[in-house]
Amino acid sequence: MSLLSARLIVFFASAAVLVIETLATRLLAPYIGVSLETFTGVIGTVLAGISVGSWMGGRLADRGDPSRLLGPIFILGGLTAMASPTIVTMVGPAFTGANPVSIVVITALAFFLPATVLSAINPVIVKIRLESLANTGEVVGSFSAVGTAGAIVGTFLTGFVLLATIPTRPVVLGIGVLLILTGVGFSIRRGRSVVGAILGTLILGGLLLTVTGPCEWETAYACxxxxxxxxxxxxxxxxxxxxxxxxxxxxxxxxxxxxxxxxxxxxxxxxxxxxxxxxxxxxxxxxxxxxxxxxxxxxxxxxxxxxxxxxxxxxxxxxxxxxxxxxxxxxxxxxxxxxxxxxxxxxxxxxxxxxxxxxxxxxxxxxxxxxxxxxxxxxxxxxxxxxxxxxxxxxxxxxxxxxxxxxxxxxxxxxxxxxxxxxxxxxxxxxxxxxxxxxxxxxxxxxxxxxxxxxxxxxxxxxxxxxxxxxxxxxxxxxxxxxx
The missing domain is CATH 3.40.50.150 (Vaccinia Virus protein VP39)
Structure with missing residues (x-):
């Protein structure tokens, strides 16, 4: 894998995590409101997912050819991202309070898994690109910087552009499909079947478009x-x-x-x-x-x-x-x-x-x-x-x-x-x-x-x-x- 391709993959995956995190507050608002506590709960839960995903991705990458992991990780990340709005809509009405425990629990149910899965990509790419222990610092540092840049772009793009112009669910659908298509591409290159990914996309995409939330309008500030x-x-x-x-x-x-x-x-x-x-x-x-x-x-x-x-x-x-x-x-x-x-x-x-x-x-x-x-x-x-x-x-x-x-x-x-x-x-x-x-x-x-x-x-x-x-x-x- 070329250096440019590796950096683009890390940039995209990191941006996707922050797009999902930024959208989470909007999706959760009809059920737990919008407050500093909401933002704190979402940020903390997603950071926990990033931490767990980075650790798990590194361990999996050490157990064999790390390139074999990219297809499944992207596909699973896309599917879990697409499932998150439906999960919020289904479980949201059960959360009648906006206390810290409720905020963290509902956020974890919907967004911890996609954050965890997608955060496993960075250590996998680092393992692929690490050719010698002599340049470990350079490789790890450069991909950390690229991932951070992707996260910044994902945050700014979502907060300043996407939320002001496009409803939340189409954005989630778009990012989920892009992630799955990326995973399908890696899987096809390794001769794997992608029938499951296609079926999962159709099912979750259909649920995403049919199981709608309570909003008639999604403004820049409220449902x-x-x-x-x-x-x-x-x-x-x-x-x-x-x-x-x-x-x-x-x-x-x-x-x-x-x-x-x-x-x-x-x-x-x-x-x-x-x-x-x-x-x-x-x-x-x-x-x-x-x-x-x-x-x-x-x-x-x-x-x-x-x-x-x-x-x-x-x-x-x-x-x-x-x-x-x-x-x-x-x-x-x-x-x-x-x-x-x-x-x-x-x-x-x-x-x-x-x-x-x-x-x-x-x-x-x-x-x-x-x-x-x-x-x-x-x-x-x-x-x-x-x-x-x-x-x-x-x-x-x-x-x-x-x-x-x-x-x-x-x-x-x-x-x-x-x-x-x-x-x-x-x-x-x-x-x-x-x-x-x-x-x-x-x-x-x-x-x-x-x-x-x-x-x-x-x-x-x-x-x-x-x-x-x-x-x-x-x-x-x-x-x-x-x-x-």
Whole structure:
């Protein structure tokens, strides 16, 4: 085998492992969400596969002619890669929690084997090319470098190009077929039958195309689908991964189905003067609040920061969004804020999520300072936070906002505040006193079960919670997630 051929083989195999690893987070998202813990579990499990595969490949290569192994390894690697999405779809619904154990187990079931098999190729190629012990370091080092380069290309190609342009399953099918064809080529050269490989490809390819996941659309950030409300002909529910993110009534934008959305509306009603206001929404989703405010407060200027341009398309085609009614900036909120003028908004609404948690960089003191600069003196910031159990996250978010704003409060059902249940908490911050009695009356009028606490009650609730900063914001680890 020529040096060029050997390097191309190692480059391709290493790239395939990282393509599969990058796709794994997307395939798993509908079942275990997207969080730092998800990425940690996937990376760690695939690295374990790489380690085991490298060790096994080296041992097998020492037991005979290593070139005999290339065909079977490529074929098995392609078949196991093609099987991974079907495995996720079949076992995913059984994983009702997003704890570290669940993440590692489901990742191992679907992706450990292809990572292990394909990682055996590198030591096999090294054995083939190793002609003398005198150049061991050069051979091993060069192929390690080539493999790393392939992994980098596979990561960048998948993350920056493939996921943004092609659905996940066709990508898996393509990489699996390429791996199998490579193995078939090596097998034919050695006179082996490839009937099994062909049958396996047809069976797994058919399953891959017919056993589909829950996604109607795969955006760059989420698995999305829209469901009709069986109790309301004009009602639509937007699901992102495993959570209901938005409810839209196509005929009446003033219908607010979710309790926390009614809390948003109640806070705006209680803290803003009547009439049109200037509102910045961080996170668009189904664009429920911008449409509600445009309807109930004609003339309101809505600016929406939504990082996922595919959601804008879904909201337009499926949820009746009229983009001419608002200004939509498709960019990460943290960077987009830099281009917005100071003292320009009466209300900022925070409702951006990655899985069940707010992206960590949108929870810190530094981000709150950016928001404060964009708010007018009488403006208010309201933020949706999901938390359960010990409520470490919502308490830290409140402690964070107290570092920046004069007045801070939280609205939630009494059992949430007591820690006996959990869900959506609406955090309120500004520089004007918060009249909790008036706000509670407004929330009651909005048919919300929430009550508002501030001042001494809030201090007791926050207790010794630590503020979040750009240097310390372990949001994914702080939130206690429910069992779905």
């Amino acid at each position: 999305a689908r829209v469901e009709a409300d069986p109790e309301n002909e004009s009602g639509r529910i937007l699901w992102l991964d495993r959570l209901r993110h938005s409810y839209i009534d196509l005929e009446d934008p003033e219908v607010l189905e979710f309790r926390y959305i009614r809390d948003f509306a109640g806070v705006i009603e209680a803290t803003s003067d009547p009439g049109a206001i200037d509102v910045l929404s961080i996170g668009g989703g189904g664009f429920t609040m911008p449409r509600y405010l445009s309807s109930i407060r004609p003339g309101t200027e809505n600016t929406v920061l939504e990082i996922d341009d595919a959601l804008i398309e879904i909201a337009t085609t499926e949820l009746g969004l009229e983009t001419t009614e608002m200004t939509i900036i498709t960019e990460d909120a943290r960077t987009a804020l830099r281009g917005l003028p100071d003292d320009s908004f009466d209300m900022i609404i925070g409702d951006a999520f990655s899985g069940t948690s707010v992206p960590w960089h949108l929870t810190t003191v530094e981000f709150a300072q950016q928001l404060d600069e964009r708010l007018r003196d009488t403006g208010t910031y309201v933020l949706n936070i999901i938390d359960y159990g010990d409520l470490d996250l919502v308490r830290s978010v409140l402690a964070t906002l107290e570092q920046v704003f004069t007045s801070v409060a939280v609205a939630a059902p009494p059992e949430y505040l007591a820690g006996s249940d959990g869900g959506n908490f609406v955090v309120i911050a500004g520089h004007q006193p918060i009249d909790t009695d008036a706000l509670n009356q407004t929330l009651d009028a909005m048919a919300s079960r929430s009550i508002t606490i501030t001042d001494d009650e809030l201090d007791v609730f926050i207790a010794d919670a630590r503020p979040l900063t750009d240097d310390f914001a372990p949001v994914d680890q702080m939130i206690d997630r429910p069992e779905f």
